[in-house]
Amino acid sequence: MPNSCRRADFNTITLILKNRFFRCSVSPILSTALCLTATYATNAQPVRILTSPLPTSREIIPSGNQILLNGRTLTGAWLQQSGDTGQVTTHLSDGALRQLIGVDLLNTSNPAQQPVEWFSSIKPPLALNAKLSGGYRYLDISSFAQTAGWQMQANGNILVISTPQAKINNLRLGKRPVGERLVVDLDIPTPWQVSQGQPIKRPINPKEPTSSTTRPLNREWTITLDGIADPALIKRYTPQSIILPPTKLKQLPSAPTPDPLIQKVEMVNNQTIISLSVPFGLSPRLSAIANPNRLIIDIQPDALVAKDITWAKGLRWQQKFVTLGKDNFPVVWLEINPRVVGLTLKPMWVNSDILAGTAPLIQTAQRYLAVAGINGGYFNRNNRLPLGAIRRDNQWISGPILNRGAIAWNDSGQFYFGRLTLNENLISANNQSLPILFLNSGYAQTGIARYTSVWGSTYTPLTDNEILLVVQNDQITNQLPGGKAGVTPVPIPQNGYLLTLRGTATTNANKLPLGTKVSITSNTTPSDFSRYPHIVGAGPLLIQNRQIVLDAKAEKFSAAFISEKAVRSAICTTNTGNLMIAAVHNRAGGAGATLAEHAQLMQVMGCANALNLDGGSSTSLYLGGQLLDRSPSTAARVHNAIGIFLNPQP
Numbered sequence: 001m002p003n004s005c006r007r008a009d010f011n012t013i014t015l016i017l018k019n020r021f022f023r024c025s026v027s028p029i030l031s032t033a034l035c036l037t038a039t040y041a042t043n044a045q046p047v048r049i050l051t052s053p054l055p056t057s058r059e060i061i062p063s064g065n066q067i068l069l070n071g072r073t074l075t076g077a078w079l080q081q082s083g084d085t086g087q088v089t090t091h092l093s094d095g096a097l098r099q100l101i102g103v104d105l106l107n108t109s110n111p112a113q114q115p116v117e118w119f120s121s122i123k124p125p126l127a128l129n130a131k132l133s134g135g136y137r138y139l140d141i142s143s144f145a146q147t148a149g150w151q152m153q154a155n156g157n158i159l160v161i162s163t164p165q166a167k168i169n170n171l172r173l174g175k176r177p178v179g180e181r182l183v184v185d186l187d188i189p190t191p192w193q194v195s196q197g198q199p200i201k202r203p204i205n206p207k208e209p210t211s212s213t214t215r216p217l218n219r220e221w222t223i224t225l226d227g228i229a230d231p232a233l234i235k236r237y238t239p240q241s242i243i244l245p246p247t248k249l250k251q252l253p254s255a256p257t258p259d260p261l262i263q264k265v266e267m268v269n270n271q272t273i274i275s276l277s278v279p280f281g282l283s284p285r286l287s288a289i290a291n292p293n294r295l296i297i298d299i300q301p302d303a304l305v306a307k308d309i310t311w312a313k314g315l316r317w318q319q320k321f322v323t324l325g326k327d328n329f330p331v332v333w334l335e336i337n338p339r340v341v342g343l344t345l346k347p348m349w350v351n352s353d354i355l356a357g358t359a360p361l362i363q364t365a366q367r368y369l370a371v372a373g374i375n376g377g378y379f380n381r382n383n384r385l386p387l388g389a390i391r392r393d394n395q396w397i398s399g400p401i402l403n404r405g406a407i408a409w410n411d412s413g414q415f416y417f418g419r420l421t422l423n424e425n426l427i428s429a430n431n432q433s434l435p436i437l438f439l440n441s442g443y444a445q446t447g448i449a450r451y452t453s454v455w456g457s458t459y460t461p462l463t464d465n466e467i468l469l470v471v472q473n474d475q476i477t478n479q480l481p482g483g484k485a486g487v488t489p490v491p492i493p494q495n496g497y498l499l500t501l502r503g504t505a506t507t508n509a510n511k512l513p514l515g516t517k518v519s520i521t522s523n524t525t526p527s528d529f530s531r532y533p534h535i536v537g538a539g540p541l542l543i544q545n546r547q548i549v550l551d552a553k554a555e556k557f558s559a560a561f562i563s564e565k566a567v568r569s570a571i572c573t574t575n576t577g578n579l580m581i582a583a584v585h586n587r588a589g590g591a592g593a594t595l596a597e598h599a600q601l602m603q604v605m606g607c608a609n610a611l612n613l614d615g616g617s618s619t620s621l622y623l624g625g626q627l628l629d630r631s632p633s634t635a636a637r638v639h640n641a642i643g644i645f646l647n648p649q650p
Contacts (some may be wrong), residue, residue, distance in 0.1 A: 020212055024200040057571055064157035067096060069191065070226050071269060077136045077625050078159040090145065090152055090159070091131065091138035095626030102192040102288055107308045111277035114309075119290045129261035132312055132646065135369045137624045148189065166190035166227035168272050170236065173261065179282050179299040180261050184274070186293040190226045194286060197222060200259070201278055216280030218259050223274040223286070223297060229267060237274075255361035259300065280461055281589040301589035304330040312646065314340030315372065316638055317623060321588065322601055329593060329601055332621055332629040333582035334372055334644070335574070342647040345409060345579070347392045347536050348373065349640040354456035355398065355440055358384045358637035362627060370643030373622045374569055374581040377538040378614050379639035382486030383462075385442025389420055389537030396422070397454055399439030402556040405541030406613045407571055408532035415573050417544055417609040419555065420537055421525040424450065426499070429517040434508055436499075436520070446503030450520075458489035459498050467509045472496035476516045479509060536642055542570065542599040543610040550599045564590035568598045568615040571642060572607035580607065581642065583621040583629035614638065 012217045046587075063079035076096030080088050094114060097103045106115040106125055115125045116139075128139040145152060151162040167187045174181035197220030259277040266273050277295075278284060283303035287296040297531045306320040314337035321328040336343060348368050350357035358379065377388035389400035390406075400406060403414035406420040426448065437447035440455045446463035451459045459468070466482030472493045480490060482500070491499050501508055512518070524530045540552040552562045568584045584601060586592045593601060595612065602610040613619075617636035621629045 001570070016147060030107055030470075041496060061172055064154075064159060066153070066158045067092075068155075068160045069100055070156050070161070070163060070271075072271075073158070074432060076100055076159075079133065080154055089140050089142045090274040092141050092159075093136040093625050094130070095136075095624050097117055097139055097141065099626060100191060100193060102194075102286070104288075104305075105307070105309060109308075109310045111137075111310045111312050111315075116144075116395070117288075119288045119293055121290070132371075135366065135371045135624065135646075137311060161193060163226060164188055165270065166225070168225060168227045168233065171233060171262070171265065171274070176298060178301060180297070182261060182274075182276070182297040184223075184225065184295040184297070186225075186295065189288070189290070192223065192225045192286075192288070192295060194284065195224075196220075196224045196634050198265075198634075209513050217280050218277040220263070221276045221278050221284050223276065223284075223295070225272045225295065226270070226272075229265065229272040232349075234265050234267060237262050242363065276294055280511070281586065291501045296435040302328065302330075304332075311623065312340075314343045315644065317628065319628070322604055324597055324600055324604065327587040327590070327597075329587050329597075330585045330602065331582055331605070332585075333580050333605070334374075334621065334623060334628075336372075336579045336581075336644055338409075338415075338579055339577070344411055344645050344647065345534065346370075346643050346645060347376065347390050347397070347534055348641060348643045349386070349390060349397065355386060355454060356384045356456065358639050359642055360635060360637055361622050361631060362625070362632060363636075365622045365643060366625070368643050369645070370622070371624060371646050372581075372644035373641045374571065374583070375614055375618045375620045375630055375638045376536045376640040376642050380442045381636075382471050383442060384639060387441065387443050387537050388539070389642055391533070391535035394533040395454070396439055399424075399441055400537045401438070401441060401443045402539075404537055404539030404555045406529070406535055406537035406539070407609075408529050408535045410532050410534070413577070414532075415579070415609065416528050417573075417611055418526050418529065419539075419541055420529055420535070423521075423525060425521045425525050427514065427519045427521060432511060434511070444502065447505050448508065449500040449502065451498045451500065452494050453494050453497075453556060455492060458491050460487070460489045460507060461485050461500070464503050465506070467501040467506045469499040469501070469509070470496070471499060471513055471518060474517060474519055476514055476518060479512075479514060483632060536571075536640070540595065540612055541610075542595075542602055542612050543572065543607050546575075546603075546608050548599045548603060550595060552595055562595060565578065565594055566616050567592045567619045568595075569613040569619040569621070570598065570602055570607075570610050571613060572602050572610035573609050574606045576606075580605070581621065581644075583619050585619075585629060 046603060065075060065077050067074045067076040067078060069097040079091050082088055094105055094530040098105055104117045106117060108115055112130055113127045114130045115127045117125050128144065131138050149164045154161045169187060170185040172183040178537055199217035200220050263275040263277050278299055282299050282301055285298045285300060287304040289296060302321060304319060304321060307318060309317045311317050316335045317331040322331045348364050350359045350364055361373060361375055379386050387399040387401060388404060389406050392395040400420045401417050403421050422439060424439060426434045426436055434448060436440060436450050438449035461482035462485055464485050468480040468482050468490050469476050470478035470493060472495050529535060538555060540550055540555045542550055570582050572580050574580060584593050584598060598612060607620055618638050620627055620635045627635060
């Protein structure tokens with residue numbers, strides 16, 4: 001299949017394009033990195049955007065979650081719909097339009113209209129009709145694509161898009177007061193993507209000072225354009241051609257050699273891929289500009305572009321720099337009005353039949369059909385087991401640990417924040433009471449733990465020499481030695497549970513012989529938590545009743561964790577009763593926030609109550625098929641999350 005329109009076809013619409021393309025200014029901290037796999041369709045040919053004959057009903061015709069863009073298969077939700085006139089309109093999810101094409105989504109207070117910019121600065125900007133369906137917000141790109149000269153066709157689950165082939169005329173480096181600028185000269189507008197990669201390992205240079213080896217590593221960023229670059233341009237930026245002028249090295253004989261911004265330029269499947277080395281504390285900000293067509297890449301500490309988009313009724317996406325003292329922190333957040341009918345929150349975890357497991361937040365949110373979400377509580381990365389409270393629809397999925405902070409809520413939009421303890425006791429027939437310290441938890445310590453069928457069909461000992469008691473129909477029916485940790489799985493009865501006795505608690509086995517009748521009492525401290533059907537625990541608690549109550553030491557967090565500067569996430573309620581889920585990334589030109597700074601930032605943003613969630617690489621803020629705060633390639637797999645749903649519920 002050809003991956004571009006014929007040049008002659010494109011020339012017929014050049015005059016239209018000249019005044020119709022839209023300017024884009026996007027911060028790559030918000031861009032989603034997608035795996036671009038070269039795949040070519042053999043049975044789909046590009047056709048006109050509007051096809052016929054078509055039914056006249058308004059029912060959705062085809063839809064899917066894959067896009068074949070100029071011969072490459074990418075992930076992106078789309079659907080087509082027929083109107084009264086028999087014409088088909090094509091709708092692309094806003095995340096896919098932003099990530100795959102480079103279209104900038106502008107501020108709007110109307111969820112049914114999304115203004116956009118792409119290679120132009122016309123005023124007012126073009127506004128695309130928007131509609132919600134199945135966890136996505138779809139934008140009608142029919143006229144947009146026709147004006148741009150695209151060809152589109154639905155082929156099963158795949159939407160085939162072919163755009164006019166562009167030529168990259170030049171790459172030009174420029175200077176800024178802080179950071180650098182790269183200008184990509186194009187003959188026509190073309191789709192582009194940006195992805196954030198991993199830190200670049202620096203080769204050891206014996207001539208550099210020893211101190212230079214401790215400086216933060218540069219990070220790789222990749223800019224991919226659907227266009228062909230001249231071979232001479234490619235050669236100019238081959239690795240062996242990129243060296244610093246000798247005069248510059250003489251001026252700074254003791255300074256470490258800076259990495260060149262452009263690491264490599266290469267052609268792959270009619271795409272030009274530009275690999276950049278971006279210093280720690282800086283990020284690229286991209287702007288697509290017309291007359292002439294250029295992609296401007298500015299490397300700067302304050303790359304985040306402010307946004308305020310009403311994505312759905314009661315759901316608002318915002319991002320900006322929040323000032324704290326002398327520092328500016330990029331914060332991306334969603335504000336939810338829980339009183340809007342149809343908007344609800346639920347805990348999510350990876351697997352419905354087993355509690356162990358991790359997955360990218362995007363994958364978990366899409367499986368649950370959540371429209372939005374944020375990573376939740378802690379977990380063990382080795383065995384992928386939860387380390388904190390999860391409760392959904394009045395059922396405990398996993399119990400809390402260490403009296404750590406938690407958030408509880410109901411479906412009426414009421415919330416409660418505090419430090420949570422679950423008090424379970426095993427009561428035998430003679431009223432003997434034994435404390436159960438852990439419920440479906442990966443936190444394996446001395447004491448009695450309980451595992452239900454929510455854990456899975458079997459339990460494999462987490463520590464050596466456990467004693468396992470099988471309870472069925474409120475009666476102990478078997479007693480088993482656990483043996484060596486991680487070796488022998490034991491079935492968990494559907495009509496009961498397993499009791500695991502660890503360490504000094506194994507002495508209680510003699511008090512619980514076979515045939516003993518048992519029951520369980522359960523309550524929470526504070527008791528207020530018991531009134532709420534949904535709970536997620538993480539910690540530490542940051543704000544309660546508008547006051548900072550941070551005490552990470554009391555919640556048994558380590559000194560290193562307390563002092564660490566890191567990317568962080570939080571959930572909070574505002575003074576107006578709304579809910580916010582937020583991601584805080586590295587301050588402009590520096591590292592992330594400490595826990596104390598995190599609490600202050602949430603207070604500055606108007607939080608009346610706030611809880612710190614799992615952070616670092618786990619921090620992920622999801623909306624309609626995309627991560628808003630980072631590239632998925634830099635986001636870790638997580639165990640659980642908090643999902644935002646538009647009824648009906650999954």
